[in-house]
Amino acid sequence: MNPTNEQAQGLYRLCYRLTNAIYPQWQYRNIELVRIDERTGNLYVLAGELDFEIKPSGGDEP
Template identity: 50%
Template sequence: MLPTAEQGLICIILCQSLTNFYRPIVLFRLDERTGNIYILAGDELEIEVSRNGRWIFLT
């Protein structure tokens, strides 16, 4: 399964914003079961990007 165009654009925006605030991207993973992208930034920031491009904080 490949990420959608919406997910790709949102992930670029989120990763750019996170690194602007000096948050390292520790993990960037596509969950092949759900199609969601999971981003772990620093020690505590967890973000999930759904297939339609909407994202939420998990912590």
């Protein structure tokens, strides 16, 4: 299963935010895991103690 174009763009935006490129006052987060959940079609991102799901529409939720 492949991510949608919207998911790929959402993943890019999320990774950009997490790696401290936009908000210098935020603490840098290592991105440890990116995986697609084949049951739901959501992308799962683990970054330190935070986790996110990126829906097929491209929206992310902590």
